[in-house]
Amino acid sequence: MIKKLNILMLVLCLSLVSIAKLRIVTSINILDDWLKVVGKDKVEVHTLITGLETPHTYSPRPSDALALNRADGFIGVGLGLESWLQPLIKSSAKTNLPIFYLAENIHLISEEEGSHDHSIDQANNHLHDHNPHVWLSLENAQQMVGFLAEILGTLDKDNSDFFNTNAEDYIHSLNELETKYKQKFSSLKDLRLVSYPASYPYLFQEMGIDEVARGEDTHGQEPSAKRIITLANLMKKSDIKTIVSEKQFFSPLPDALANETNAEIVYLSPLLIGEQSYLELMESNYKALYTALSRN
Numbered sequence: 001m002i003k004k005l006n007i008l009m010l011v012l013c014l015s016l017v018s019i020a021k022l023r024i025v026t027s028i029n030i031l032d033d034w035l036k037v038v039g040k041d042k043v044e045v046h047t048l049i050t051g052l053e054t055p056h057t058y059s060p061r062p063s064d065a066l067a068l069n070r071a072d073g074f075i076g077v078g079l080g081l082e083s084w085l086q087p088l089i090k091s092s093a094k095t096n097l098p099i100f101y102l103a104e105n106i107h108l109i110s111e112e113e114g115s116h117d118h119s120i121d122q123a124n125n126h127l128h129d130h131n132p133h134v135w136l137s138l139e140n141a142q143q144m145v146g147f148l149a150e151i152l153g154t155l156d157k158d159n160s161d162f163f164n165t166n167a168e169d170y171i172h173s174l175n176e177l178e179t180k181y182k183q184k185f186s187s188l189k190d191l192r193l194v195s196y197p198a199s200y201p202y203l204f205q206e207m208g209i210d211e212v213a214r215g216e217d218t219h220g221q222e223p224s225a226k227r228i229i230t231l232a233n234l235m236k237k238s239d240i241k242t243i244v245s246e247k248q249f250f251s252p253l254p255d256a257l258a259n260e261t262n263a264e265i266v267y268l269s270p271l272l273i274g275e276q277s278y279l280e281l282m283e284s285n286y287k288a289l290y291t292a293l294s295r296n
Contacts, residue, residue, distance in 0.1 A: 022156045025067050027076040027085075028055060029272040030135050030281075031102070031148075035075070038149050038166045042159050046071070054248055054271065055081045055132075060088045068092035073155050075148065078103040079132035100151045102144040103134050109201045133270055137202035138178035138282065142171045177279060181207060181286045190296035193242040193289075194235055194263075196254045199270045200244060203285065209293070212240060215253065228257060235261040242292045244268055266292045 021044040026032055032047040039045075046067035049058050068074065069092040076082040078101030089097055108130040134140045149167035153160030185191065185207045195204070196215035204211045213231055215223045223231075234240070240263065245254040247269045258265045268285045272278065 022152065022159075023067075023070055023072045024152075024155075025064075025071045025074045027082045028135075030278055031075060031077070033272060033278045034141075034145055034148055034170075035152075037170050038145065038163050039152055040162075040166060042156065042162065043152065049271075058084065060084065060091070064088060065092040068097060069094045071097060073098040073100060073151070075100045075102065075151060077101060077132055077134065079108075079130050079134070081132040098155070102147055103132070104147065106134060106140045106143050107137065107202075108134065109205065131198065131201055133199045133202060135202075135278075136200060136270060136282075136285075137206045138174050139206060140202060141278070142174050145171055145174070173279060177282060178206070181283075181290070184286075184290055185209065185293075188290075188293050188296070191293055192238070192240050192296070193244055193266075193293070194231060194240055194257075195244040196251070196257070197244070197246045197249055199246060200268060203268075207286070207289075209289065212238065215257070222251065223253070228253060232257055232260045235263060241296055242266060244289075246270070247273065264292050264295070 022039065022042060023044045023046070024035055024039070025046045025048065026035060027047070028049050029047055032045050035043055035045045046064075048060070048064050049055055065088060068089055071094065074085070074089075074097055076085065076099070085099070089095065089099075110130060135144065145167050149163040152163040156163075191208060192210045192212050193204075194213050194215070195211050198214060198216040198221075201211060203209075213234055215227070215231060217223075235243075235257075240261075243254055243258050243261075243263050243265050245265050245267055247267050248271065254265055257263070266288050268288060269281060272281050276284070
């Protein structure tokens with residue numbers, strides 16, 4: 001009887017080991033979505049920033065420190081987006097936690113100008129001189145998803161092929177969406193707009209959209225009254241009729257600028273809202289932009 005019980009316990013233990021999930025903590029819900037697409041039932045994800053919260057307004061919770069303490073790894077964007085991470089890891093007492101950033105060796109745009117391309121390596125991943133919203137380029141997303149599969153395969157070698165296969169299928173879907181909307185935007189005659197937030201230079205550049213001017217110099221930095229007047233004069237003189245604002249943005253200035261210039265506001269989002277997927281987010285942003293720019 002005791003021998004049978006021991007065998008049963010051994011089988012149970014082996015079963016638990018075989019179904020154990022890789023526990024990953026990530027920063028934003030974009031990466032949460034990618035992890036669930038690539039990792040499926042092999043990965044358990046805890047996302048730090050949820051809802052209409054942003055990396056710029058995030059305030060750590062005790063549950064986040066606990067999740068980091070239990071995690072097999074942290075996967076973030078980098079480029080200073082997760083500047084609050086190290087104090088949070090310290091409070092979690094998991095000082096040896098493997099940390100990975102996906103913004104490695106991908107197309108980057110200068111934070112100040114929004115028009116300069118660079119590449120970085122892991123050592124420079126915390127610099128703040130590049131715009132961190134790299135996931136809003138589908139080409140970047142394809143590279144990041146491929147790198148994500150590599151990371152998961154490093155942490156769970158037994159399922160490496162599983163992660164790579166899922167990533168390849170997903171990258172194909174990303175590529176199809178990119179091709180579809182590049183063709184659509186290329187058919188428009190006037191692709192000029194003014195963007196209030198500093199979140200979308202990757203999206204604009206990839207789709208051939210001309211961001212003539214921007215309200216924010218860097219994300220979260222309110223422009224001066226003088227700057228708003230300059231933007232209004234530019235829009236009137238150049239007959240620009242589209243302003244981009246953000247669903248997570250609560251400033252009255254884009255409305256004031258639209259009223260002054262008789263322009264249409266297009267509301268985009270850099271992060272998932274509700275049960276939205278990344279593919280749904282990007283298509284929603286593209287559709288809103290295409291509809292507005294079609295009226296130019």
